[in-house]
Amino acid sequence: MRSDRVLGFEVNRRRWLRLSVSSLLGMKLTGRLLNAQSVAQSCAPSVPQNHEPSNGGACPYPIPWLDKNGNHNQPAMPNVELSSIYHFKGKLARGNGFHGMGTDNKGNRLAWGTPTTDYSYMAGEYWAARRANQAIFAHT
Amino acid sequence: MPVPSSGLTFSSDDKTATVQVSHAPIIDQPRWPAMDAESTPAFLDFKLVFKATDEPVEYENAVQQYRFEGFKANAQLEATIRVPSIDFTFKTDPLEASKCDFAVMGNEVNGKYYEVAQSTR
Numbered sequence: 001m002r003s004d005r006v007l008g009f010e011v012n013r014r015r016w017l018r019l020s021v022s023s024l025l026g027m028k029l030t031g032r033l034l035n036a037q038s039v040a041q042s043c044a045p046s047v048p049q050n051h052e053p054s055n056g057g058a059c060p061y062p063i064p065w066l067d068k069n070g071n072h073n074q075p076a077m078p079n080v081e082l083s084s085i086y087h088f089k090g091k092l093a094r095g096n097g098f099h100g101m102g103t104d105n106k107g108n109r110l111a112w113g114t115p116t117t118d119y120s121y122m123a124g125e126y127w128a129a130r131r132a133n134q135a136i137f138a139h140t
Numbered sequence: 141m142p143v144p145s146s147g148l149t150f151s152s153d154d155k156t157a158t159v160q161v162s163h164a165p166i167i168d169q170p171r172w173p174a175m176d177a178e179s180t181p182a183f184l185d186f187k188l189v190f191k192a193t194d195e196p197v198e199y200e201n202a203v204q205q206y207r208f209e210g211f212k213a214n215a216q217l218e219a220t221i222r223v224p225s226i227d228f229t230f231k232t233d234p235l236e237a238s239k240c241d242f243a244v245m246g247n248e249v250n251g252k253y254y255e256v257a258q259s260t261r
Contacts, residue, residue, distance in 0.1 A: 079199045081206050087251030093190040095215035097241025102232035119188050121148055121159050127252055136148050138159050
């Protein structure tokens with residue numbers, strides 16, 4: 001369904017900027033700075049040495065009935081799972097349908113946002129690798 | 141991706157939350173969702189503000205094991221996007237000019253934490 005407002009960024013109708021594809025922002029509450037690659041690597045399960053047990057990685061557990069890339073297949077709305085992480089407790093806010101106007105570097109006035117332009121934050125505890133992990137996440 | 145510890149702040153009454161992120165790596169993928177859609181690096185700065193209203197909400201599903209308790213909210217966003225490969229920059233109007241169709245803020249428990257919360261309720 002397309003509304004009257006222009007959907008997404010349009011640059012002479014040739015490019016869309018994908019904002020919501022891959023920006024899961026993570027930050028440990030300790031304030032330690034991590035870059036995107038190191039976040040992914042640091043939560044990946046390590047290979048046990050000398051027959052040690054493996055408890056899996058510390059990556060957040062996805063919502064079982066949604067895809068692990070987040071809630072791209074489920075817009076935020078009443079009475080749905082708003083979290084992007086399973087086994088989570090904490091603060092959460094989520095908004096959907098952000099839109100407005102803006103200006104590009106050539107001075108063109110452009111509408112931005114779609115009915116599924118979705119931003120959120122999650123701050124609290126999630127369970128992974130058989131232990132509680134503290135983290136803040138933002139989803140764009 | 142790096143987010144400073146000050147990236148998420150709350151007002152003293154917890155009714156306003158502000159998320160601020162600079163230089164977040166994203167991708168420009170004009171042909172998405174084509175399987176072979178090429179992507180190029182882009183960067184996003186954004187400021188996101190949620191303000192809770194006085195209207196409470198509670199969403200719970202015992203089968204899927206989640207409960208969200210909070211309030212309907214107003215949310216606004218301002219952002220700057222840069223795609224260096226095509227020398228493209230886009231800056232939204234100031235935060236106050238943006239709108240959001242639906243927003244909530246509050247607290248969530250799900251999965252194993254839902255079970256624990258249920259047993260102590």
